[in-house]
Amino acid sequence: MSIPSYAYSTEHLEAADGGERYIAHTGAYTGTIDYARAIQSSKGAWGVELGFVADDGRKPKYPLTLWTLSADGKRYFGHDLLDALLVCAGVESGLKPGKVRYWRWDRELGEEVEAVADGYPALKHKRIGLLLQRELYTTQTGKEGSRLNIVGVFDPQTRQTASEKAAGLEPQKLAARLASLKDKDSRAAQAPAAQPAQGSGFEDMQDDVPF
Numbered sequence: 001m002s003i004p005s006y007a008y009s010t011e012h013l014e015a016a017d018g019g020e021r022y023i024a025h026t027g028a029y030t031g032t033i034d035y036a037r038a039i040q041s042s043k044g045a046w047g048v049e050l051g052f053v054a055d056d057g058r059k060p061k062y063p064l065t066l067w068t069l070s071a072d073g074k075r076y077f078g079h080d081l082l083d084a085l086l087v088c089a090g091v092e093s094g095l096k097p098g099k100v101r102y103w104r105w106d107r108e109l110g111e112e113v114e115a116v117a118d119g120y121p122a123l124k125h126k127r128i129g130l131l132l133q134r135e136l137y138t139t140q141t142g143k144e145g146s147r148l149n150i151v152g153v154f155d156p157q158t159r160q161t162a163s164e165k166a167a168g169l170e171p172q173k174l175a176a177r178l179a180s181l182k183d184k185d186s187r188a189a190q191a192p193a194a195q196p197a198q199g200s201g202f203e204d205m206q207d208d209v210p211f
Contacts, residue, residue: 022061023148026134028178029054030156033089035102036123037063044071048082048120050150051102052130060148064130084153084162089126096122129154131174133181138188149184152177 023029034051041047047067053059066078066085086094100119103112131152138144152174154161159171 021058023054023058023132024061024134024146026132026181026183028129028131028152028154028174030127030129031055031059033123033126033128034059035100035119036095036121037100037102037117037119038097039065041067045069045076046071047078050123052128060132062147064132064148064150066150078150081150081153085123085128087162087165088153088155088160089123089128091122091126093122095120100124127156129156129159129174131177131181133184135184135186137186144187151181 029052031052031054034053036051037049039047039049045067046069047065050064050066051059052064066082067076068079068082069075086092097118098121099116100121101114101116102119104115105111106113130150131154132148133151134146135149136144136146152161154171154174155165158165159174160169161171161173163169164171164173
């Protein structure tokens with residue numbers, strides 16, 4: 001490799017000051033969907049895993065998941081959120097399965113590698129607003145961890161929720177929800193001596209999904 005040249009850039013100044021690289025807190029975020037992957041839990045439930053990149057370049061440390069259908073086709077709340085996401089992202093044609101590219105953590109290599117999987121290409125590069133809630137939880141092995149859950153969706157430009165957008169109403173619900181939203185503590189009351197969860201993601205957390 002030859003000696004590199006460097007461009008003048010102000011994009012990463014916050015990181016240089018010790019700012020956070022990842023989205024880690026409860027709040028409202030606007031950004032872009034990088035990929036939408038079809039996933040299935042160990043108990044057969046279906047979901048959509050979203051790669052999300054906020055406008056400031058940060059992303060959740062682990063992908064966001066909407067659990068949509070049980071193994072026997074029962075509808076979950078995540079399906080309602082997916083409907084709202086389609087409205088706010090303007091995907092009126094719905095979602096058809098296809099192949100998507102995404103990044104996953106390779107434990108043997110100790111780095112992220114690109115992979116191809118079944119998913120929903122229509123969501124790639126769509127702009128969206130997400131209301132995220134940080135949840136503290138205890139794994140089945142007694143470790144403590146945290147994850148971000150999607151609890152609301154909104155139009156990134158107008159700040160309207162899906163119902164407000166569909167009805168042509170002024171944006172009011174997001175501000176009200178955000179004012180009362182706080183972290184969710186789902187840790188077991190009598191958990192064993194817990195240690196912080198090491199390396200996570202869908203493969204590690206799916207056994208804690210109750211469906």
